Amino acid sequence: MADQAVDTIVGRGNKDGADLFRQWFGELTEAAGEDRRAAYVFVMGSFCELLQVFDLPIVFPEINSLQTAVRRVAHEYLNEAEDYGYSPDICGYVKADVATQLRGGELPMGRIPKPAIAVYTNACNTYIKWAEIWERMYGVPTFVLDVPGSRAAGMQTWPGDPDFENDRRYVAAQIKELIPVLEKVTGIGFDIDKLRETMTHANSMNRSWKRVLELNQSQPSLFNALSDGTIYLGVANGFRGTAAGAAYFEDLVEEMEFKAAQGIGTLTEELYRLIFVGVPCYPIFRRFTELFTELGGTFVNSTYLWFASGGSNFGFQYDLDDPIESLAEGVLISVRDAMDSMFFQTQILSDMIDDFGADGVVYHPIKSCRTVSTGLADNRRALMAQRDIPSLFMESDMMDKRVVSEAQLKNRVDAFFEGLATRRQRAAIQQP
Amino acid sequence: MTIKATMDDGIATRVFPEWRGQPLDEILYHCRELAEDEDFPTVRRWREAGGKVVGHFQVYFPEEIAHAAGMLPFKLRGASVEATQADSRFGSYLCSILKTSLELALSGRVELEMFVTHPICDAARNLAAVWGRNFPYPCQILYLPQNANSPHAAEYLRGEYDRVRRVIEEIAGRQVTETDLQRSLGVFNENRALLRELYAIKRETPWLISAEDAYVLVAVGGMIPREEHNELLRTVLPLIRERSAKRQDRIRVVFEGGFCEQPPLDLIRAIGRSCYVVDDDLLIGLRWILEDVPLDGDPLLALATAYLESSSYSPVQHDLRKPKEAMLLKRIAASGAKAAIVTAAKMCEPGLEEQVAYTRALDEENVPYFVSEFEENMTSFDHLEIQLETFIENLLFE
Numbered sequence: 001m002a003d004q005a006v007d008t009i010v011g012r013g014n015k016d017g018a019d020l021f022r023q024w025f026g027e028l029t030e031a032a033g034e035d036r037r038a039a040y041v042f043v044m045g046s047f048c049e050l051l052q053v054f055d056l057p058i059v060f061p062e063i064n065s066l067q068t069a070v071r072r073v074a075h076e077y078l079n080e081a082e083d084y085g086y087s088p089d090i091c092g093y094v095k096a097d098v099a100t101q102l103r104g105g106e107l108p109m110g111r112i113p114k115p116a117i118a119v120y121t122n123a124c125n126t127y128i129k130w131a132e133i134w135e136r137m138y139g140v141p142t143f144v145l146d147v148p149g150s151r152a153a154g155m156q157t158w159p160g161d162p163d164f165e166n167d168r169r170y171v172a173a174q175i176k177e178l179i180p181v182l183e184k185v186t187g188i189g190f191d192i193d194k195l196r197e198t199m200t201h202a203n204s205m206n207r208s209w210k211r212v213l214e215l216n217q218s219q220p221s222l223f224n225a226l227s228d229g230t231i232y233l234g235v236a237n238g239f240r241g242t243a244a245g246a247a248y249f250e251d252l253v254e255e256m257e258f259k260a261a262q263g264i265g266t267l268t269e270e271l272y273r274l275i276f277v278g279v280p281c282y283p284i285f286r287r288f289t290e291l292f293t294e295l296g297g298t299f300v301n302s303t304y305l306w307f308a309s310g311g312s313n314f315g316f317q318y319d320l321d322d323p324i325e326s327l328a329e330g331v332l333i334s335v336r337d338a339m340d341s342m343f344f345q346t347q348i349l350s351d352m353i354d355d356f357g358a359d360g361v362v363y364h365p366i367k368s369c370r371t372v373s374t375g376l377a378d379n380r381r382a383l384m385a386q387r388d389i390p391s392l393f394m395e396s397d398m399m400d401k402r403v404v405s406e407a408q409l410k411n412r413v414d415a416f417f418e419g420l421a422t423r424r425q426r427a428a429i430q431q432p
Numbered sequence: 433m434t435i436k437a438t439m440d441d442g443i444a445t446r447v448f449p450e451w452r453g454q455p456l457d458e459i460l461y462h463c464r465e466l467a468e469d470e471d472f473p474t475v476r477r478w479r480e481a482g483g484k485v486v487g488h489f490q491v492y493f494p495e496e497i498a499h500a501a502g503m504l505p506f507k508l509r510g511a512s513v514e515a516t517q518a519d520s521r522f523g524s525y526l527c528s529i530l531k532t533s534l535e536l537a538l539s540g541r542v543e544l545e546m547f548v549t550h551p552i553c554d555a556a557r558n559l560a561a562v563w564g565r566n567f568p569y570p571c572q573i574l575y576l577p578q579n580a581n582s583p584h585a586a587e588y589l590r591g592e593y594d595r596v597r598r599v600i601e602e603i604a605g606r607q608v609t610e611t612d613l614q615r616s617l618g619v620f621n622e623n624r625a626l627l628r629e630l631y632a633i634k635r636e637t638p639w640l641i642s643a644e645d646a647y648v649l650v651a652v653g654g655m656i657p658r659e660e661h662n663e664l665l666r667t668v669l670p671l672i673r674e675r676s677a678k679r680q681d682r683i684r685v686v687f688e689g690g691f692c693e694q695p696p697l698d699l700i701r702a703i704g705r706s707c708y709v710v711d712d713d714l715l716i717g718l719r720w721i722l723e724d725v726p727l728d729g730d731p732l733l734a735l736a737t738a739y740l741e742s743s744s745y746s747p748v749q750h751d752l753r754k755p756k757e758a759m760l761l762k763r764i765a766a767s768g769a770k771a772a773i774v775t776a777a778k779m780c781e782p783g784l785e786e787q788v789a790y791t792r793a794l795d796e797e798n799v800p801y802f803v804s805e806f807e808e809n810m811t812s813f814d815h816l817e818i819q820l821e822t823f824i825e826n827l828l829f830e
Contacts, residue, residue: 085791087776087784089525094785122578127556128750129785135755136789144750146582148575148592149551153564155572166591170577173584211768253445367525370781373560374530378521395524 010264013223013252017231020248022109022239029110030417033058034121035187036161040134043233044310045147045335048163048240049318049327050175052198054186060237062132065096067284069399071108078400080244090398091126092368094133101137106177117185118142118220119178123149123310123335124371141181145174147332149339153346156336159329172328174414198241199318199327206334208249209236210315215256216300217356219273220265222256226276227289228266234308271296272420275352277303277345277379278364280370283401291410292362293418300356301349303341307372311337342372353389360420361391366398392416435726445481446524451664454673458743459664460645466655467648469696470511474656478504479543485541485603489533489549489559490692491746492717493574494735496725497597499658501604501613505786506542508533508801509694510808513541521562528808529693530555531632534562545603547571548596551578552692552748553782556698564753570599580672580740589736597732619658621724627653631719633672635710635767639679643673643687643698643712650715651694660774668824683707683827685802687777689783690714690755691746695806702713702817703773706824707748711767713746720744748784757793764799771800771827773820778807800827 031038040055041047046056067072069352074096082088084102105112118134120127122144142324148167150156157164212232214223221228232252239245259265274292276299281288292299299309306313311334319326341348349361363380365373373395380391392411396404438720450462464473466474475485486498487508495505510529518535536542546569549559557573564571575592577585595609627650634646641649649668653661685707687700694714703709726734745751745759764772774790776783787803794801802823 004566087786087787089779090781090784118789122551125551125557125578125748126781126785128578129747129782132750132756132789133785136748142752144579146577146579146585149573151559151572151575151595152570163591163595166588166595169583170582170588170591173588174579177584328760343558346565365523369554370526370558371554373523374523374526375562377523378562378565383522 003259006262006264009255009258013248014228014231016248016251017235020235020239020244021231025110025309025391026058028059028112032105032111032113032144036113037140038113040115040118040131042120042340043237043308044123044126044127044411045145045331046237046310047119047145047178048333049198049202050178050195051119051182052241053194054182054188056116056182056186057113058238061097061100062093063234063237064100064107064109064112064211065283065397067109068096068107070285072283073108073400074283074399088400089367092397092424094126094130097130097397098133099147099167101134104398113432114138115140115217117182121145121147121331121335123307123339127372128388143178143181145171145331147335148173149336152343153344156340162256166324167326167332171220171332172325175324175328190367195323195327196320199320199323201243201246203247203317204243204246205236205240206312206315206317208246208253209309209312211253212249212256213301213305213313214254215260218260218265219357220263220270221273221298222259222265223268223307224268224289224293226280226292226303227286229299229302229305230280233305233308236312240312258421262418266293266298268293268298270298271302272359272417273298273357275299275301275347275358275361276364277347277361278376279304279366279369279398281364281366281396281404282398283404284406286414288404288409291413295413296416297360301352302360303345306341306348307338309338311335313337340426343375346379346386349379350387354386361389361417362416363391363393365393365395367395367403368400389418390416435636444484445478445479445657447481447659448652448660448664449683451667456675459668460648463648463652463664464644464773467539467651468512469535470513472506472536472655474502475506475542478657480645486546486548486600486603486747487537487544489547489556490529490717491550491552492720492739493548493550494593494596494739495658496613496616496731497593497608497734498600499619500608500616501600501606503545503600504657506544507523507715508542508547509651509654509715511536511541512696513539513808514809515761521566526555526657526780527693527777529777530559530701532808534559534566537563537567545569546575546600549575550576553780554575555781556692560782562664570603572596572599572622573805576749577737578750580749581753584738586733586737589739590730590733592710593732593736598701610731613735615726617725617727617731617735621656621727622662623653623665624719624721626662626669626725628722629669630665633669633713637679638684638708638710639677640675642701643709644701646709647697647700647714648716652713653718666700681828683771683824684710684767684769685771685773686710686767686769686774687712687714687775688760688763689773689777689787689806691716691748692779692783693808694779695775696810697810699806699810699813699816702813703820706817707822710769711763715744715745716744742775757789760790761793761797771823773802773804775804775806778805
């Protein structure tokens with residue numbers, strides 16, 4: 001029985017995730033072919049729960065852009081955008097998308113529809129500048145659904161606090177303002193019961209995502225947060241608010257619980273449990289992970305799986321009796337959590353080190369993303385002052401291979417692992 | 433130097449005595465010296481007199497709230513200093529102003545009781561966390577609304593201002609009443625009116641005031657009490673109008689790109705040598721609100737409403753009513769400029785992104801423009817000046 005389950009359950013998340021991804025892109029290509037317009041959204045506060053109510057195809061330009069890097073054609077897109085006038089020093093995701101739009105939506109995975117509307121938060125300020133480009137290109141409505149974040153480390157407020165309620169009223173008011181805009185764009189009336197349905201799916205996904213992340217506390221770890229985790233993340237974003245997305249994550253929980261019970265880890269012989277802070281190096285995505293796994297390092301968690309899921313890791317559960325107000329509260333808390341894991345992550349990382357039994361922390365700031373990267377050097381300084389744990393700090397990029405030097409990265413990673421090994425030997429010697 | 437004097441307007445401390453009783457050229461000289469002084473002596477004098485300081489990062493901060501608590505709102509706009517300590521707190525691909533602003537604090541050049549930044553860009557928002565890990569005093573983000581088009585935005589911002597007021601009250605050790613706020617609004621209304629007058633002089637008679645002198649007259653406002661700035665401007669503006677400088681045959685330009693990191697004064701001087709800068713977005717945060725804020729009613733709501741409804745524009749505020757390229761064209765038309773200098777600070781994401789929209793709009797409208805990048809710490813301007821002169825000559829002989 002267990003052997004049978006190993007065959008059917010283990011690895012299912014990766015396989016099904018890839019299938020869903022292909023399905024998603026197939027649907028987008030079909031929509032583009034029929035000249036149906038889409039909602040353009042971002043991973044931190046996508047509002048898919050609400051957009052699904054209006055039957056809008058959902059396009060995540062960040063995911064499209066990173067896919068050009070994974071498929072090693074990002075440089076073509078970046079060059080095209082730079083020829084158009086964009087600076088080498090701005091976000092690579094933005095530039096890849098500009099080139100995608102100039103190419104009529106053509107991407108290696110298919111073709112994306114043009115936007116009918118863009119809906120986005122300010123979790124990343126570049127979202128706002130990015131959407132302004134579509135506003136100019138297509139003249140479509142763009143809606144900043146502004147979600148205030150934490151004002152300082154440890155300053156989160158909660159329901160009942162006057163400052164929280166001020167933020168909640170603002171978010172709720174904006175959701176109520178967005179609904180008629182969506183009705184106008186799509187010609188579809190708002191159906192609150194349909195919203196309840198998508199929120200039910202989102203509740204299920206949030207619960208499961210939180211559980212999947214927690215289950216990786218198992219030893220050995222059940223999935224690599226950098227490689228496997230990114231596949232799960234794609235589903236978490238693209239299928240948010242759908243029955244397929246909720247089912248996928250229920251299956252994923254089942255897979256991880258099974259692996260935990262059976263003591264089945266990743267393919268890596270796990271010697272060191274690592275935490276990843278930053279954004280993956282997509283231009284050499286597989287090789288980047290191998291730099292660590294070849295030396296026995298597995299990533300047991302990452303801030304990326306927190307913020308790039310829009311804070312779904314928090315596991316917020318919507319109150320379906322009061323959908324709009326609860327959506328406002330959930331978005332406020334979840335997107336704030338996503339922002340906290342980028343800006344105020346010292347305590348988050350300290351807790352992760354304990355909860356996941358981490359041996360080291362890998363910081364990977366990137367040129368393209370100032371949201372994630374600006375404070376990482378200082379965060380590392382603060383964390384190292386607080387915790388006795390080795391860390392690695394190396395810069396490259398998520399899109400632009402011109403600033404990715406594999407040889408230099410390997411040297412740094414090798415030296416880091418030598419340090420981890422020495423530390424472990426010393427600890428063994430010091431033990432009575 | 434500590435200067436204390438109780439004046440009728442209630443301000444107990446004046447920190448910039450050098451200009452008083454001086455002829456215009458001397459006053460402007462002292463303003464240039466102060467604007468470029470990396471030790472920020474006026475802030476030090478304020479503290480030596482027992483005052484407290486709220487340091488606020490670019491672009492806009494409701495200074496009236498700090499002012500009403502008797503604190504000095506100090507505009508952190510970087511400086512031409514080497515970021516020897518701050519460099520290790522940041523990654524490689526960042527604008528200079530982030531690093532030098534933190535350097536001012538880490539090196540002890542400026543001491544604060546509170547630091548505030550804003551979600552104007554991805555890098556600036558990170559500053560609250562970085563600052564907070566390095567200093568024990570409150571270091572916070574003031575979440576100015578990025579949905580300026582929401583009918584609820586003003587009410588939300590009123591609540592956010594009230595939150596900041598409560599934090600400031602704790603630091604100041606005193607209550608900030610409606611009367612305090614209304615008095616501060618009055619002081620700042622006068623300041624805004626005086627700055628508008630300064631810019632009217634730039635537009636109407638740019639030969640009477642150089643670009644660099646107009647700039648420093650604004651800049652010193654961010655580092656001295658606003659009453660004192662009002663006194664300075666009240667003294668200087670009539671003297672400028674009385675000048676007998678002759679109009680020269682120079683191209684009238686708008687300078688765009690100085691909303692956050694500031695170009696070095698030498699760069700502004702170099703531009704001013706070739707053309708008349710008749711309008712610009714330099715230190716736009718100090719001139720953000722375009723009209724008097726009403727003094728009746730709820731002062732925080734009035735201030736919040738003015739931020740949204742009676743304000744300028746910049747690449748870091750999204751407002752569907754103010755497409756940036758349309759606003760730039762409007763600025764050019766309103767100032768009678770014939771060309772634009774479209775700059776961005778190096779590594780400034782919003783500035784660099786906006787450059788594309790600006791230049792495309794200028795192309796469409798056939799407005800000549802000169803595109804450049806700058807850094808606050810740059811020291812060589814020869815190349816840029818030659819390029820600019822060539823651009824100007826082309827326009828003059830067209």
